[in-house]
Amino acid sequence: MSQSIIISASPHVHSAKTSKKVMYDVVIALIPAFLVSLYVFGISALILTAIAVASCLLFEYLIQKYLLKSEITIGDGSALITGILLAFNLPAGLPIWMIIVGSLVAIGIGKMSFGGLGFNIFNPALVGRVFLLVSFPVQMTMWPTAVENNMSIADAVTGATPLGLIKEGLMFGDTMTNISANLPSNMEMFLGISGGSIGEMSALALLLGGIYLLVRKVITWHIPVTMLVTMAVMTGIFWMVDPESYASPLIHILSGGAILGAFYMATDMVTSPMTKKGMLIFAVFIAVITVVIRLFGAYPEGVSFAILIMNAFVPLINTYFKPRRFGSKIKSKIV
Amino acid sequence: MLKTFPKGGIHPPENKITSSKGIKRMTVPKVVTVPIAQHIGIPAEIVVDRKDKVEIGQVIAKSGGFVSSNIHSPVAGTVTKIDQIIDSSGYKKQCIVIRTDAKNEANFAEIEYPLKTEIELDPKEIVQRISDFGVVGLGGATFPSHVKLNVKEGVKIDYLLINGVECEPYLTADHRLMLEKAPEIIVGIKILMKALHISKAVIGIENNKKDAIALFKDLTKNESGIQVAALQVKYPQGGEKQLVRAILGREVPKNGLPLDVGVIVNNVGTVFAVYEAVQHNKPLMERVVTVTGKKLENPSNFWVKIGTPIKDLVAEVGGLPEGTRKLVNGGPMMGKAIKNTDVPVTKGTSGILVISEEEASRGKAENCIRCGQCVYVCPMGLEPHLLMNLAEKGMYEKAAAEDIMTCIECGSCSYVCPSHRPLLDYIRYGKNIVKKLEISKN
Numbered sequence: 030m031s032q033s034i035i036i037s038a039s040p041h042v043h044s045a046k047t048s049k050k051v052m053y054d055v056v057i058a059l060i061p062a063f064l065v066s067l068y069v070f071g072i073s074a075l076i077l078t079a080i081a082v083a084s085c086l087l088f089e090y091l092i093q094k095y096l097l098k099s100e101i102t103i104g105d106g107s108a109l110i111t112g113i114l115l116a117f118n119l120p121a122g123l124p125i126w127m128i129i130v131g132s133l134v135a136i137g138i139g140k141m142s143f144g145g146l147g148f149n150i151f152n153p154a155l156v157g158r159v160f161l162l163v164s165f166p167v168q169m170t171m172w173p174t175a176v177e178n179n180m181s182i183a184d185a186v187t188g189a190t191p192l193g194l195i196k197e198g199l200m201f202g203d204t205m206t207n208i209s210a211n212l213p214s215n216m217e218m219f220l221g222i223s224g225g226s227i228g229e230m231s232a233l234a235l236l237l238g239g240i241y242l243l244v245r246k247v248i249t250w251h252i253p254v255t256m257l258v259t260m261a262v263m264t265g266i267f268w269m270v271d272p273e274s275y276a277s278p279l280i281h282i283l284s285g286g287a288i289l290g291a292f293y294m295a296t297d298m299v300t301s302p303m304t305k306k307g308m309l310i311f312a313v314f315i316a317v318i319t320v321v322i323r324l325f326g327a328y329p330e331g332v333s334f335a336i337l338i339m340n341a342f343v344p345l346i347n348t349y350f351k352p353r354r355f356g357s358k359i360k361s362k363i364v
Numbered sequence: 365m366l367k368t369f370p371k372g373g374i375h376p377p378e379n380k381i382t383s384s385k386g387i388k389r390m391t392v393p394k395v396v397t398v399p400i401a402q403h404i405g406i407p408a409e410i411v412v413d414r415k416d417k418v419e420i421g422q423v424i425a426k427s428g429g430f431v432s433s434n435i436h437s438p439v440a441g442t443v444t445k446i447d448q449i450i451d452s453s454g455y456k457k458q459c460i461v462i463r464t465d466a467k468n469e470a471n472f473a474e475i476e477y478p479l480k481t482e483i484e485l486d487p488k489e490i491v492q493r494i495s496d497f498g499v500v501g502l503g504g505a506t507f508p509s510h511v512k513l514n515v516k517e518g519v520k521i522d523y524l525l526i527n528g529v530e531c532e533p534y535l536t537a538d539h540r541l542m543l544e545k546a547p548e549i550i551v552g553i554k555i556l557m558k559a560l561h562i563s564k565a566v567i568g569i570e571n572n573k574k575d576a577i578a579l580f581k582d583l584t585k586n587e588s589g590i591q592v593a594a595l596q597v598k599y600p601q602g603g604e605k606q607l608v609r610a611i612l613g614r615e616v617p618k619n620g621l622p623l624d625v626g627v628i629v630n631n632v633g634t635v636f637a638v639y640e641a642v643q644h645n646k647p648l649m650e651r652v653v654t655v656t657g658k659k660l661e662n663p664s665n666f667w668v669k670i671g672t673p674i675k676d677l678v679a680e681v682g683g684l685p686e687g688t689r690k691l692v693n694g695g696p697m698m699g700k701a702i703k704n705t706d707v708p709v710t711k712g713t714s715g716i717l718v719i720s721e722e723e724a725s726r727g728k729a730e731n732c733i734r735c736g737q738c739v740y741v742c743p744m745g746l747e748p749h750l751l752m753n754l755a756e757k758g759m760y761e762k763a764a765a766e767d768i769m770t771c772i773e774c775g776s777c778s779y780v781c782p783s784h785r786p787l788l789d790y791i792r793y794g795k796n797i798v799k800k801l802e803i804s805k806n
Contacts, residue, residue: 035689036454036703037726038789040775041719042376042533042696046782048733105730147731147783303736303747354745354767355371355605356618 051298052106054247058238059113059293065234066227070121070173074227080125082112084132092141099145107146111135114154114293117228118286118333119161122173127165131157151340152300155333162333172224190225191218191284195276196329204273218283229289232282239292251308252301253291257282259316267324275324287319290332300340307343307350315339366571368596369606372743374776375598376697378572382536382656387544387665390680392471396438396671397708398424398460399451403500404507405431410460416443420470421647424460427495433508434498435460436647438669440468452693452700452707459708462671479547480643483555490559490642497641498648498711503527503538503602503631504694506712509638512628513559521626524556524565525611528580528632529595529602531570532695535715537652538632540665542569542576545636546583552639553590560628566591567632568611570601599697600774604629606743618770633714653677653709657718659685668709674716675705689724692717697775727784738777738787744770748777748787755794764798771795 066074089108093101115135119128135157143149162169172190189197191212198208221231229235242248261282267275281287286294295301295315302311315335322331401407408425418424418437425435437460445461464471485493495510515521526549530538542549553565567584569577569592577594584590593611600606605616607629614625622629630638633651640646649670656663661682668677674691678684684705692699693713738748746767754763768791777787 033689034691034703035724036701037690038701038786038792039692039694039699039773040697040779040788041690041692041699041701041717042723042779043727043784044374044376044780046737046780047727047784048730048782051733051735051782102730107733145731147733298733298735300734303734303739303749351747352371352739352742352745354618354770355609355743356615356620356770357745 049104049106051247052110054242054245055110055293056106056113058241058247059110059117059228061234061237062117062228062231062289063113065221065231066117066121069221069230070227073121073173076125077119077121077123077128077227078113078116080128081116081119081132082109084129085109085112085115085136088133088136089141092137093145097141097145102146105146108136108140111140111153111157114228115157117289117293118154118158118226120169120172120225121227122171123161123168127161127168131161134160147299149299150343151337152294152297155294155337159333159337190329191280192323192329193224195280196323199274205276206273212280215279215283218280225285226289229286232288235288235292239288242292242296248292248296249305249308251305252296252312255309255312256291256295256316257287259313260287260320263316263320264324281320281323285323285330286332290315290319290336294332295336295339300343302343302346302350304347304350304352307346310350311339311343311346314342366594366596367610368598369601369609369743371745372741372776373598373600373606374741374779376533376779378597379533379658380536380539380572381534381658382654382663382665383539383573385536385540385664387540387652387667389474390666390668390672390677392439392464392669393672393676394464394466395444395673396462396464396669397449397673398435398438398462398671399449399457399708399710400425400435400460401457402435402506402670402710402712403433404505405429405433405511407458408432408435410446410458412443412446412460414443414446417441418443418462420468421649424462427508431508431511433500434496434647436498436649437462438649438671439464440470441465450703450707452702452710452713454700454703477640477644477646479551481547481551483551483558483642485642487559487561490555493642494559494638497646499634499637499641500648500711501631502633502637502651502711502714504698504712504714506710509630509634512630513556515560515623515628519623521560521562521623521628522564523612523627524553524560524562525604525607525622525627525629526553526565526567526632526635527602527604527607527629528567528569528573528576529607530573531597531599531602532697532699532715533599534656534717535654535695536656536665537654537714539573539576541636541652542573542632543579546576546579548639549632549635550580550583550587550590551643552635555638555642556628556630556635557589563589564591565589566593566611568593568595568601568607570595570597572597600743600772600776603743603772603774605772618767648711651709651711651713653713654715655681655718656715657685657720658723659687659720660718661685668713670709670711672709673705674702674707674709677709677716678705678718684718685720687721688718689721690719692719697779698773726786729785730783732783732785735782737780737782741776741780743774743776744772746771748791749785751794752785752787752790755790755797760794760798760801763794764802768794768798
């Protein structure tokens, strides 16, 4: 009998939570947005996502097997999420070889070069996307418009994203009133019929998934809510001062990668702060940098840059925003 | 709103499968094995020899110093051996083995004392009696009770807290004791209040023991000094720092004791032992033990004589089921795994938990995904992931600076970790080394 009795230190029970379950919850949360992308872009969204996911998994496998000679962990769901998120941040119809290069950069440089899961400083999917954006700016800003026939491959008929239209219009001295005539309505942007990366189409679908993540306690409200509220307040101030030169906060929230970034990218556990206080600071600064880039920078959109910049500050935030130690300052007195 | 502590904590499945099982008296064992180090502090000094005849309740090992405790023979019989024997710590400890005298009726007499409410002893005598009769904290820490009661001149105490929380899953020993010995426990509380010269006591009970809460509320409705606090169910509320925070809102300072905020905490089991010692001259030589586990035939609560081998208890509940993988002395969160059932019950044994294959195996440790769960659940406001890394890499001074020594080892971090990282194992290891380093420095 004593042969089979094991000795280990307490605790002797576990919550049965696993990293894998956490990862697959994120995958489930991304399904509504994926369905919208299929509806809007048809088969090209499917191809884009499939290529990105397959190459992320393949590169992780190859690196672990031949470079690191370590255990293969492609089943843990993390590379799968990187693949999906990378695809969600790319325009439909991007050349396949570019998707593969983006995946290689995301997994190879963004994740494995730091030591794999849990050790990376930057969000791998965003590393891949930003690499593509600065390397192939033309292709990365060719936004196919929604297809009429879902089975056709999105062709070169391109429109600009709402944020792109605004930036361009304002640069040429146009007023918001004139620009708005060419913009999709707020409702269209909310439901998902506007130009942009395949995953950032529908605010509604992204919010559905976001609520799922909140309910499943995969994420907490701190980062997404703080980030979106700060963005709304900041853009709101500019808009109120001069509504002809600045877009409304609603346009800023509903267009571009704000919601995708707030719920799925900035909340990435590995690259976000560990304490609630740290998360608030992190989210506020992402919003500020995003708005500054959108309003005053050369790029129409700045969520990816903002998140990557703040990723770099996470170790610092973790060092300075620690949980309050129990008993470290005594508030209570003997009554 | 029920009271609780604000930061951290978890709510594991309660599994209180024995909460409706009345406490049965265990058959008197043929042989008892009594370790001389059953309490925190200096081991007791053996005062009997091999072949000595001992009476029930006779002192067989005397308190070995200020923080120490007397040990009494739980049976009448003959000392057959004094030797190093493996106890529940897994190490060999000095033990006194006594063969029960099968003919001595005192061994088998069922003594039920009538309730005695009048407290005749004065405070000094009470503390002396508690010391003489070997009462130690029965909540698990086994700190000698008389030491706690010897409050230094000038230290102001205004509250006595009674710990009836029993936040460990599975265990029901305190719950059953509260239901079956409530009047005695209330007298015990009054004894302690008298000894401490204080007029306020609060009994903290978690809300999964509504019957005990109702009973104590009813029994104390005419007692102005004794209150009952119903607490939200949250582990580790039985930790005394968490309990003081939950009930009184006072925060025990870092590295401090409840005493520093004017509070003394005692477990309900201890209070009952105090009652028996002071009112009925009965030394601490038996206690309530929950023997439990999902696969057991008949999990139950027992009155068990100190020194009873755990295998007797296991036999009483139907034996070890097929596929048993782990035996735990205590609850699943903080209990200690034991290697076999030969080890004896001691003053600190609140339960025996039998864990089967499915529950026992730990998941494979994976990379930390920095989810922060360990940080959220830590009731002490620590960063377990960081402490583990520091301990693993040998950065002990940094670990000490990050307050590794304030860890109460509740295990909440390891419990929630989705990557199954052995957080508490490394923190314990780090604590041990930090402790040694600090000793060598001074």
